[in-house]
Amino acid sequence: MRLYFIIMILLISEVSNALTHQYNGDKLHFDVSNKEHNRIKFGKLGITEVIGDPGNYLVVQDKASGNIFILPKLDIGKKFAISLVNPLGHVQDVECFVKDIPGQFLDVIIQSTIDKESVIIADMLSNMIKGEKGKYYVEKWNRKIDHDPCFELLQEHSYKFGNLMGVILRVKNISGNSLTLKEKDFERIFERTKAITISDRILDNREVTYVYIITEFEGGNDR
Numbered sequence: 248m249r250l251y252f253i254i255m256i257l258l259i260s261e262v263s264n265a266l267t268h269q270y271n272g273d274k275l276h277f278d279v280s281n282k283e284h285n286r287i288k289f290g291k292l293g294i295t296e297v298i299g300d301p302g303n304y305l306v307v308q309d310k311a312s313g314n315i316f317i318l319p320k321l322d323i324g325k326k327f328a329i330s331l332v333n334p335l336g337h338v339q340d341v342e343c344f345v346k347d348i349p350g351q352f353l354d355v356i357i358q359s360t361i362d363k364e365s366v367i368i369a370d371m372l373s374n375m376i377k378g379e380k381g382k383y384y385v386e387k388w389n390r391k392i393d394h395d396p397c398f399e400l401l402q403e404h405s406y407k408f409g410n411l412m413g414v415i416l417r418v419k420n421i422s423g424n425s426l427t428l429k430e431k432d433f434e435r436i437f438e439r440t441k442a443i444t445i446s447d448r449i450l451d452n453r454e455v456t457y458v459y460i461i462t463e464f465e466g467g468n469d470r
Contacts, residue, residue: 283350303327397422
């Protein structure tokens with residue numbers, strides 16, 4: 248009975264400290280606790296990437312739910328910015344203000360019907376990033392792709408399911424300078440690109456990262 252009472256207090260506390268927002272692409276202002284973890288949820292598919300200055304905060308990701316828990320490293324009155332990315336490429340910019348308050352909960356709701364294809368895309372991306380086969384037909388490749396003189400691109404694997412194909416690209420910066428990678432750098436490599444996830448966005452010269460691309464192709468089947 249006592250354990251049940253404690254759980255109910257925690258649930259009521261989180262609900263009372265909840266900020267619910269309908270996703271529309273606008274930047275959010277979010278008051279965060281300086282002493283307790285603050286939970287952020289971004290749609291039903293979860294958060295795949297947090298972009299910001301890690302010197303300003305500590306972040307822990309719950310891989311099961313896709314939620315993140317963030318704890319500021321800054322003093323009360325300071326602020327920091329983060330950008331949240333979900334598997335379908337939606338980006339939510341959040342400006343966080345550090346205050347002496349209990350832990351907060353931010354729930355960003357995406358009001359769009361998540362169809363079967365979107366769920367498959369999110370699951371395929373997850374398997375590609377983890378290096379797991381899952382339910383997909385996986386092929387190994389060693390194919391160089393000529394696309395941009397700043398990058399050396401090598402297609403290492405492909406994942407297939409129905410009319411969707413996932414491609415794992417090994418990306419090496421050969422520009423001679425540090426580069427910030429963006430989705431638009433890779434969206435024209437294949438026709439009918441559906442989703443892109445970038446492992447590391449800041450890439451120094453000669454450094455390597457991975458980019459995961461989902462495309463649509465004709466003649467697919469449910470292998």
